[in-house]
Amino acid sequence: MNVFDKIKGGLIVSCQALETEPLYSSKIMARMAFAAKEGGAIGIRANTPEDIIAIKKEVDLPVIGLYKVDYDNSEIYITPTMKEIDAIMTAAPDIIALDATNRKRPDGSTIETFFPEVRKKYPDMIFMADCASYEDGMRAQKLGFDIVGTTLCGYTPDTKGTEIPCFPMLEKLAQDLTIPLIAEGGIWEPQQLQKAFACGAYAAVIGTAITRPREITKRFVNAITK
Numbered sequence: 693m694n695v696f697d698k699i700k701g702g703l704i705v706s707c708q709a710l711e712t713e714p715l716y717s718s719k720i721m722a723r724m725a726f727a728a729k730e731g732g733a734i735g736i737r738a739n740t741p742e743d744i745i746a747i748k749k750e751v752d753l754p755v756i757g758l759y760k761v762d763y764d765n766s767e768i769y770i771t772p773t774m775k776e777i778d779a780i781m782t783a784a785p786d787i788i789a790l791d792a793t794n795r796k797r798p799d800g801s802t803i804e805t806f807f808p809e810v811r812k813k814y815p816d817m818i819f820m821a822d823c824a825s826y827e828d829g830m831r832a833q834k835l836g837f838d839i840v841g842t843t844l845c846g847y848t849p850d851t852k853g854t855e856i857p858c859f860p861m862l863e864k865l866a867q868d869l870t871i872p873l874i875a876e877g878g879i880w881e882p883q884q885l886q887k888a889f890a891c892g893a894y895a896a897v898i899g900t901a902i903t904r905p906r907e908i909t910k911r912f913v914n915a916i917t918k
Contacts, residue, residue: 695754695786695787695818696872698734698735698753698754699734699735699754699872699874699894699895700872700894700895701889701894701895702733702734702735702895702896703732703733703734703735703885703895703896703897703898704733704734704735704736704737704754704756704874704895704896704897704898705724705725705728705731705733705735705736705737705897705898705899705902705903706736706737706738706876706897706898706899706900706902706903707721707724707725707728707736707737707738707743707747707899707903708721708737708738708739708743708760708899708903709721709903709904710739710760713904713906714905714906715903715904715905718740718742718743718745718746718747719746721738721743721746721747722743722746722747722749722750722751723750724903725738725747725750725751725753726750726751728751728902728903729751729753733753734753734754734895735753735754735755735756735895736751736753736754736755736756737755737756737758737789737897737899738755738756738757738758738785739757739758739759739760740759740760741757741759741779741780741782741783742783744757744780744783744784744785745783748783748784748785754786754787755785755786755787756785756786756787756788756789756820756897757780757783757785757786757787757788757789758770758771758780758788758789758790758822759771759776759777759779759780761773761776763798765798766795766796766797766798767795767848767849768791768793768795768796768797768798769791770789770790770791770822770843770844771788771789771790771791772790772791772797772798773797773798773799774806774809774810774813777790777810777813777814781814781817786818787817787818787819787820787838787839788814788817788818788819788820789819789820789821789822789841789843790807790810790819790820790821790822791803791822791844792807792821792822792823792828792829792831792832792835792837792840793822793823793824793825793828793844793848794828794831795848803821803831803832803835804831804835807819807835807836807837808835808836811835811836818838818839819836819837819838819839820837820838820839820840820841820874821833821835821837821839821840821841822841822843822844822876823840823841823842823843823844823845824843824844824845824846824847824848824850824851825845825850825851825861826861826864826865826868828844829842829865829869829873830865830868830869833869833870833871837871838871838872839871839872839873839874839894840865840869840871840872840873840874841873841874841875841876841897842857842858842861842862842865842873842874842875842876842877843876843877843897844877845857845858845861845877845878846858846877846878847877855878856877856878857875857877857878857879857884857887857888858877858878859887859888859891862875862888862891862892862893863891863892865892866891866892866893867892872894872895873892873893873894874893874894874895874896874897875888875889875891875893875895875896875897876896876897876898876899877897879896879897879898879901880900880901880911885898
């Protein structure tokens with residue numbers, strides 16, 4: 693069974709913790725991935741080569757790898773340069789995710805000039821385009837990405853304030869793309885997940901609502917204070 697068959701129609705759990713978060717640890721993320729697998733997840737999304745390696749030792753699920761790095765001269769932080777892609781490749785993920793919006797990258801390139809270089813260097817890797825808009829998704833397909841994700845909708849200057857999950861965008865992309873579409877971003881309730889699949893999502897990613905207890909706790913506390 694190939695990677696696409698393994699993730700079709702299922703839930704991918706994002707197991708990530710940044711240095712500023714309480715659960716920051718490759719060991720903890722690996723155990724989080726194990727818990728997700730036991731709960732029925734069919735894939736894991738993970739940040740940094742170290743976490744990817746630890747998770748792959750713990751579970752035999754497909755892993756979407758990315759590498760978040762902040763650069764002073766660019767808004768892009770999800771696998772922004774070839775340096776991060778090279779580093780992720782050493783961890784052997786099944787899929788690599790990168791920002792596919794058309795903003796300037798740290799080296800001054802855009803996705804239209806950057807991704808062809810990536811594809812040339814790693815022709816056999818499966819690449820996921822983290823997109824913010826319908827236009828991003830259609831451009832990503834044209835550039836040769838294998839998967840489109842709605843990951844960045846609501847998180848870029850152009851889409852700030854957009855209600856997420858953005859079901860109209862999801863539905864339109866699902867209709868017009870010929871490659872798999874992964875719903876990601878803002879899914880907090882089972883009903884939202886069901887709706888994402890009804891809109892035509894190939895698979896879905898949930899992170900914060902499952903694997904970030906600080907944010908989950910805040911959500912409940914805010915409900916009390918309101």
